[in-house]
C-alpha cells in the first residue's frame with residue numbers, strides 16, 4: 001500500500017528567493033512536477049556568479065543528471081590528481097589519485113559561471129525575475145506568505161523557498177534568533193590565463209593546495225585555458241575585522257599578497273601576476289545548525305547555503321543546494337503538493353545530513369586541536385602536516401559519492417515500509 005494514494009493534488013504557487021545554484025536547481029526540479037507555478041526572484045540585475053572556480057564531483061554529477069543538466073555542463077578541467085603541499089618548503093604531503101566511478105563523468109574544476117549557465121539553460125522561460133530583492137515577508141496564515149520587494153512590488157505565495165544564500169533574508173525573517181558570525185577566514189579568488197603563469201612551476205598545472213599553518217593557496221586549471229587561484233588566510237576573529245561583510249568585492253593586489261609572504265618565490269610570483277583589479281574578497285561567515293529547515297506551518301523551506309551556514313566547508317555547497325532542490329520536488333510530488341506532509345519529509349531527509357556535517361566538522365576540529373596540543377611546541381612543518389592529515393584515510397563517500405536519487409528511493413521505501 002502506498003501512503004500517498006488518496007488525497008487530490010493541490011495547486012501550489014512557489015516563490016523561490018535567489019537565483020544561485022540552489023534556486024535554479026529547485027526551479028528546474030519543481031517545473032517538472034504537476035500543478036506548481038514557480039517564480040524565481042533574484043536581486044541581481046544580471047545573473048552571474050561572483051568568484052572563480054567550482055568543483056563538480058560524483059555527488060553533484062548525480063544531482064545534475066537527475067535534473068537533466070549534466071550533459072549541458074561541458075567545460076572544465078578533470079581533477080584526477082589532487083595535491084597537498086607545504087607552501088614554504090614545496091614538500092609534497094599527500095597526492096590523491098581519484099578513480100572513475102559509476103557516474104561515468106570525471107571530477108572537474110570548472111568556472112562558476114559555467115555551472116550557473118548550464119542550470120539556467122534548463123530553467124523555463126519567464127520564471128526568473130531579476131532586480132527583485134526581497135525586503136520582508138508576512139505570514140498570512142491560510143492565504144500564504146506575502147513577499148515585499150525593494151522595488152515596491154508585492155506578491156503572495158503558498159510556499160517560499162529560501163535559496164538566498166548564507167545571508168538569507170528568508171531565514172533571518174522566519175528564524176529571528178539566528179545569527180551568522182565571521183569565522184576569521186578571508187578568501188581571495190581570481191582567474192587568469194594559464195599561459196601567464198605556466199613558466200613558474202609544472203606542479204601548478206595539478207589541482208592542489210599549498211599550505212602554511214594558517215593560510216593556503218589553491219591552484220587549479222578550470223578549462224578553456226584559464227587557471228584559478230583561491231587563497232585563504234585565517235586570523236583570530238576576536239582581534240581581526242569581526243564586522244567584516246565583504247562578499248565578492250574587488251581588493252588591492254598588495255593587500256592579498258601581504259598574507260602570503262612566507263610562500264615559495266614561484267607562488268608569490270604567481271600572485272604578483274594577477275592583473276590589478278583581478279582579485280575578489282570573500283569574508284567567510286558561519287552559523288549554527290538549525291533545528292528545522294521549515295517554518296511558518298510549512299510555508300517556508302530553506303535550500304542550499306541558507307539552510308546550513310557552513311561557510312563553504314567540504315567545497316561542495318553547490319552540490320548540496322542542487323540535492324536540496326531535487327529532494328524538495330520529489331517530496332512535493334510524492335505528497336501531491338500537500339506541504340504539511342512534503343516539508344516534514346524534506347526535513348527528515350536533509351536535516352540529518354546537514355547535522356552529520358556539523359558533527360563531522362566539530363570532531364575534526366577537536367582532533368586537530370588535541371594533536372597540536374600533544375605536539376607541544378610544533379614546528380612550522382609539523383603544524384602544516386597536522387592541518388591536512390586529519391582526514392587522511394577517512395571515508396568521506398557519504399558526501400562526495402552521495403547518490404541523491406538512491407537516497408530518495410530509500411526514503412520512500414522506509415516511509416512505505418512504516419505504513420504497510
Ligand SMILES: Cc1cc2nc3c(=O)[nH]c(=O)nc-3n(C[C@H](O)[C@H](O)[C@H](O)COP(=O)(O)OP(=O)(O)OC[C@H]3O[C@@H](n4cnc5c(N)ncnc54)[C@H](O)[C@@H]3O)c2cc1C
Pocket residue numbers: 017018019020021022023041042043044053054055056060132133134135163164165166167168169187230282303304305306311312315316317318319320321
Ligand atoms: C570560497 C568558496 C569556495 C567554494 N567552492 C565550492 C566548490 O568547489 N564546489 C561547490 O559545490 N561549492 C563550493 N562553494 C559553495 C558554493 O559556492 C555555495 O554553497 C553555493 O553557491 C550555494 O548556492 P545557493 O544557491 O544556496 O546560494 P548562493 O550561490 O549564495 O545564491 C544565493 C542567491 O540569492 C540571491 N539573493 C540573496 N539575497 C536575496 C534577496 N534578499 N532577494 C533576492 N535575491 C537574493 C543572491 O544574489 C544569489 O544569487 C564554495 C564557497 C566558497 C565561499
